[in-house]
Amino acid sequence: MSYYIAHRLFAAHDRALAAALAQRIAAKTGPDNVFLPFCDTDEEDLVAEIKGRRLFELDRERLGRLDAMIALLHGPSLDDGVCMEIGYAVASGVPVVVLSTDFQTYSLTETGPHLSFPDPLIQAVAARVVRVPRLGDPELLGQQVPSLFEAFRARNLAQINTALDTTVDTLINLPDHPARLVRPSPADRSxxxxxxxxxxxxxxxxxxxxxxxxxxxxxxxxxxxxxxxxxxxxxxxxxxxxxxxxxxxxxxxxxxxxxxxxxxxxxxxxxxxxxxxxxxxxxxxxxxxxxxxxxxxxxxxxxxxxxxxxxxxxxxx
The missing domain is CATH 3.40.50.450 (Rossmann fold)
Known part of the structure; x- marks a missing residue:
């Protein structure tokens, strides 16, 4: 099995969250079965004549041989690179599990149906959506915390851990044979x-x-x-x-x-x-x-x- 973790790359906390997810998946499926962009492409230290293009080529090569994708999407401004990778996976017949800790839902009109993401296309193509929108229960933390802020941090970490564990369980239990998107023949070349x-x-x-x-x-x-x-x-x-x-x-x-x-x-x-x-x-x-x-x-x-x-x-x- 081959799993690809699609995530926002440009802040340390996003990369750390993706790495925590990769570690959990690797513990259950083996480290060679998990591809973590930025980490596995050695983006920090990679030297190439056209580095961005080379990174695209490395990621696309892995996108072409997946069994499943896990995409991390948070907030109303969704990372365009992650969304591109979702589209590539879906059009290749690869199931996508989307993880979000966003506590908002979205609608296209004031009274319209509520959606997990600002664009309904994300929700439409996801094989599963894992949403853990609430902080951890303070009564279940099981430890004394020294301050209000430390307690708040602990509740956030509990929320993240629940989201990651739920995502791994969802991924492991995906159906073996997902439905594939079949491209109809174009009616014409124009x-x-x-x-x-x-x-x-x-x-x-x-x-x-x-x-x-x-x-x-x-x-x-x-x-x-x-x-x-x-x-x-x-x-x-x-x-x-x-x-x-x-x-x-x-x-x-x-x-x-x-x-x-x-x-x-x-x-x-x-x-x-x-x-x-x-x-x-x-x-x-x-x-x-x-x-x-x-x-x-x-x-x-x-x-x-x-x-x-x-x-x-x-x-x-």
């Missing part, structure tokens, strides 16, 4: 799925209208307006996997989570993908080339577009 960003300054219909003007058949997301957003999210994923191309607006502080997931699914299915990013910003990590998005997004997309003329040129290619 179909494009257009995923807009809620953060973009462009009109939400602008990209779709550009594709229609170029002679393409266009599909757009339905999950944000449907009465049943989870069911509609699965239809969105199927529609994207039926398209010849994915045109994804990745604008925002991070690539929107559903958009990142679709990019991962497209990468797994070898669907041509362009990322629209009109206002570029860059991250600078030690030893890496500047990345204009999370490296899992940057290298999964074949190109970056920043205006209508670029979009038209890509559609014509």
């Amino acid at each position: 179909s494009v799925y257009v995923e807009a960003s809620p953060y973009t300054a462009w009109d939400g219909n602008h990209l779709a209208e550009t594709c229609v003007a170029a002679g393409y058949t266009v599909a757009v997301p339905q999950r944000f307006t449907a009465a049943d957003p989870v069911k509609a999210a699965l239809k969105d994923l199927t529609a994207m996997c039926s398209a010849d191309r994915l045109l994804a607006d990745v604008s925002g502080p991070e690539t929107p989570p559903g958009t990142a997931l679709l990019i991962g699914a497209a990468a797994a299915r070898s669907i041509r993908t362009a990322a629209v990013h009109p206002r570029s910003s860059f991250t600078h990590a030690h030893g890496r080339e500047p990345n204009w998005r999370n490296l899992m997004i940057q290298y999964a997309a074949e190109t970056r577009l920043d205006n209508r003329e670029d979009v038209l040129s890509w559609l014509a290619a």
Whole structure:
């Protein structure tokens, strides 16, 4: 068995949480069966001519031979690299267990159905969602603590330990033969799925209208307006996997989570993908080339577009 832990990389506490989960899984399945990005790719000390691309290649190689994925997602701003990896796994027929200690739920309207994540696509594709939203019970800690703050810390650690243990048990008891997503044959070679960003300054219909003007058949997301957003999210994923191309607006502080997931699914299915990013910003990590998005997004997309003329040129290619 091979297990991949997808987690946010950019803060020490996120890496420590993922390592604690990896240790628990390794104790039950063996250390050679667990892949922990950053740790197993030796990201801190890796030297490569184009380090970000090399890291993408190492992670993608492991994504191609998994039995299950465990994804750590917390809070309303979901890590776009993790969401891309979820999409890659799901489109490859790999079950994904999602762990969250978020105490909030989300809805697309004030009275709409409550969701575990801001984008219903995450919930729709997860084989299991493990949510442990409450702190540990102070009466069950079984120890005297010297101060209010130490007690609060202990309750948080108890919550984390419960979440990790529950996740490992869930992972071990997953069905052996998960349902696989089958990509339907495209109706024609001129179909494009257009995923807009809620953060973009462009009109939400602008990209779709550009594709229609170029002679393409266009599909757009339905999950944000449907009465049943989870069911509609699965239809969105199927529609994207039926398209010849994915045109994804990745604008925002991070690539929107559903958009990142679709990019991962497209990468797994070898669907041509362009990322629209009109206002570029860059991250600078030690030893890496500047990345204009999370490296899992940057290298999964074949190109970056920043205006209508670029979009038209890509559609014509």
